[in-house]
Amino acid sequence: MRILCLLPLILPLTAFADCPPSPERSVRHAELMELVxxxxxxMVARGYTNELWGIWATAPDETAQEILDRGMNQRASYNFAGALKDFDTLIAYCPDYAEGYNQRAFVNFIRQDYKTALADLNRAVELTPDHIGAIVGRALALIELGQVREGQIALRRALLLNPWLPERNRVTPLPETEENDVETDL
Structure with a gap:
């Protein structure tokens, strides 16, 4: 087991088998999206959201899971350079797995590199359009970059998926438009 954990560190990426495709959207995932x-x-929404995070953070295979878990542990330990290296490895190995991009974006957001975070969040949302965490992250990155209107629209989109998000208190009137025009922007 220990050797398996060290493989991503020892072997170049070309030694890995190809990452399997991410599983199709499960019935439970669809149910949770409706429930949240x-x-x-x-409190009820938080329970559903926690279960959704469990789905999003389940990597396509064991190797990808080990890399993801290691990167998340690095981030939790404030080793942002190590976390970024792991998430870079994960993305290179599984380029169609949204959570790799979302987690790398989270590290860059913490580092206040909002532009880099936004690029990864855009990709995460492209791969998993209802990834609430990535949509919220995208909204906050846009706001930090001064793109307030676009950020507020993204935040409202996230709130349509989960009206109980803690970030709901960040909603402000949309600049340069009437509030009732929002639906056409979503």
């Missing part, structure tokens, strides 16, 4: 959108309160 209709949750009666924040």
């Amino acid at each position: 959108a209709e949750a009666p309160n924040e």
